[in-house]
Amino acid sequence: MKKTNFLSLILLGTVILLASFFSIxxxxxYVDETVHYKVIENFCNLNFTIHPNxxxxxxxxxxxGGICYLGSFILPLNSIHFTRITSLFLSLLGLIFFxxxxxxxxxxxxxxxxxxxxxxxIAFPFYFLVYTDIPAIAPIALALLLTLNYKYAxxxxxxxxxxxFRQNNFVWLGWLALTIxxxxxxxxxxxxxxxxxxxxxxxxxxTFILGAVAFVGFVKWNGGxxxxxxxxxAHPSFSFHLGNxxxxxxxxxxxxxxxxxxxxxxIKRIWNHKLILSLFLLTCGLITYTFLFQFNNTHxxxxxxxAVHNKILVLMTQSFASRLVSLIPMLLALLTIFSTKFRxxxxxxxxxxxxxxxxxxxxxxxxxxxxxxxxxLLFKEESSNLTKLSLIIWELIGSSLLLYGTLxxxxxx
Numbered sequence: 001m002k003k004t005n006f007l008s009l010i011l012l013g014t015v016i017l018l019a020s021f022f023s024i025x026x027x028x029x030y031v032d033e034t035v036h037y038k039v040i041e042n043f044c045n046l047n048f049t050i051h052p053n054x055x056x057x058x059x060x061x062x063x064x065g066g067i068c069y070l071g072s073f074i075l076p077l078n079s080i081h082f083t084r085i086t087s088l089f090l091s092l093l094g095l096i097f098f099x100x101x102x103x104x105x106x107x108x109x110x111x112x113x114x115x116x117x118x119x120x121x122i123a124f125p126f127y128f129l130v131y132t133d134i135p136a137i138a139p140i141a142l143a144l145l146l147t148l149n150y151k152y153a154x155x156x157x158x159x160x161x162x163x164x165f166r167q168n169n170f171v172w173l174g175w176l177a178l179t180i181x182x183x184x185x186x187x188x189x190x191x192x193x194x195x196x197x198x199x200x201x202x203x204x205x206x207t208f209i210l211g212a213v214a215f216v217g218f219v220k221w222n223g224g225x226x227x228x229x230x231x232x233x234a235h236p237s238f239s240f241h242l243g244n245x246x247x248x249x250x251x252x253x254x255x256x257x258x259x260x261x262x263x264x265x266x267i268k269r270i271w272n273h274k275l276i277l278s279l280f281l282l283t284c285g286l287i288t289y290t291f292l293f294q295f296n297n298t299h300x301x302x303x304x305x306x307a308v309h310n311k312i313l314v315l316m317t318q319s320f321a322s323r324l325v326s327l328i329p330m331l332l333a334l335l336t337i338f339s340t341k342f343r344x345x346x347x348x349x350x351x352x353x354x355x356x357x358x359x360x361x362x363x364x365x366x367x368x369x370x371x372x373x374x375x376x377l378l379f380k381e382e383s384s385n386l387t388k389l390s391l392i393i394w395e396l397i398g399s400s401l402l403l404y405g406t407l408x409x410x411x412x413x
Contacts, residue, residue: 012115015396016092016127019403023128024084026407033130036061037080040130044068044078052230057218059164060132063090083130091127091134097141101378104148105343112388117374119395121255122366125403125413133367136165140172140371147176156207163215167225168357170215172371175353177208182346225360234301236362243299244358246291246330247309248369250316253329255373255398256336258390262383263336270338280338287330292323299363307412308402309366340380347379366413 029037035051039058042049043065050058064086071077095114102110118124126134139162146155159176162169181201202209219225219237226235253260270277297303297313305311316326342348354372361368383391405411 009111011392012111012118015119016088019124019128020085020088022407023125023403024081024088027080028409029080030129030406031412033080036130036132037083040064040068040083041078044072050227053228055226055228055231055235056132056166057164057227059161060090060135064130080130084128087130087135088127090138094134094137094141097138097145098374098378101141101145101148104145105378108382109388112392113377115392116377116388116395119392119399120370120373120377121395121398121402122251122373122413123370124395124399125406126367126370128403131367132165133370136162136169137371137374139165140169143172143176147180152180152204153207156205156209156211160207160211160214163211167215167218167227168360168368170212171353171357173208173211173215174356175349177205179346179349180204180208182349234299234363238360239362240359241362242290242295242359243297243302243313243364244361244368245355246287246295246316246326247313247364247366248358248372249287249330249333250312250326251309251366251369252333252336252373255395256376256391258387258394259380259383260332260336262387263339266339267335269341270335276338280334283338284331284334287334288327291327291330292320297364302364308405309364309413313364337376340376342379343381344379347375350375350379 035053038051039054039061042051043058043061046069054061064083067086068077068082071082095118098117099110099114102113107113118127123134139158143155143158143162146152146158155176156173159169159173163173184201184204185197224232224237226232226237270280295317297317302310302313305314315322317323337351350372354375357372358368402411402413406413
């Protein structure tokens with residue numbers, strides 16, 4: 001195991017160095033980088049003007065802009081190259097916290113797990129670009145680690161900070177708060193016990209409550225969840241759409257194909273459990289009906305076929321036959337999910353919150369699935385060494401192709 005972890009560390013470091021070298025030297029600003037980098041550049045120059053298309057609360061931008069400003073007393077750091085380097089280091093913190101999480105919940109090869117997370121194709125290119133999605137993982141991962149170590153006050157503060165990176169991380173605040181509730185709950189019918197437990201629980205999650213109040217206050221003050229009024233049409237508040245659910249299931253099968261193949265012999269877990277079988281069949285029925293007869297890819301940003309995921313969406317919906325074919329990876333994903341055993345029953349709470357995380361978004365974006373996919377890899381039962389190695393090779397191929405295509409202006413993730 002020690003040899004495996006050492007080899008994982010060598011491969012992880014090599015891939016980071018090579019990808020950094022080719023990515024960070026490229027001066028091209030990719031899509032959302034044009035907005036994020038402009039705000040960071042403004043903050044670096046103590047200009048607190050917010051770009052009209054910035055949808056996020058600018059905590060990420062303030063951190064990078066502050067580092068740039070302080071560092072500029074020594075070196076000229078106001079450049080896209082330095083900003084990408086700083087963002088990468090912030091992103092790598094998340095991997096460190098996931099390593100500690102993997103050790104905490106007793107992964108046999110925690111560095112192997114971190115390598116699987118890092119090489120996840122939908123995440124990999126964004127480690128080297130100025131995007132908020134990957135850096136926002138660090139406070140969530142640390143909040144989970146603190147929760148597992150019963151340091152609830154700091155966990156609430158960290159998960160609230162993640163909301164200031166990306167507002168939809170509010171969902172994970174609710175997930176952690178509910179996890180804390182069930183983790184200490186003894187199921188008794190005694191009302192006195194329940195009252196005492198609720199008082200203790202509210203004390204534990206006081207910082208979570210303050211974070212929730214702060215977020216609700218922001219939404220009321222802002223008049224919606226998206227900060228940018230110019231982009232509010234593209235990110236409507238309080239709406240629900242299934243588009244991300246369909247693509248997430250397709251990409252689950254594509255990203256985790258070695259796991260999907262290895263899980264097929266374990267499907268008896270579904271057939272031997274009536275409740276799981278009923279939920280599986282109900283879910284398959286709902287996905288099949290709504291995708292075949294109700295789903296339309298309508299968001300204007302999802303029509304640009306320069307993005308790989310938009311090409312996939314077009315292929316999925318161009319005919320009824322293509323919809324039927326697209327159902328195959330969706331149902332395989334559901335079969336794998338329902339057949340996968342998590343390390344603790346409490347971890348299954350992640351699934352409904354992963355749905356809540358993507359349902360409000362009209363825009364269909366694979367970046368939104370990074371955190372649910374990371375948690376799936378963290379919580380699932382141990383795979384065989386062959387499956388682990390196969391997944392890393394599979395991910396390395398996919399991530400390399402995506403990064404190469406991006407840097408050569410052939411495609412976008």
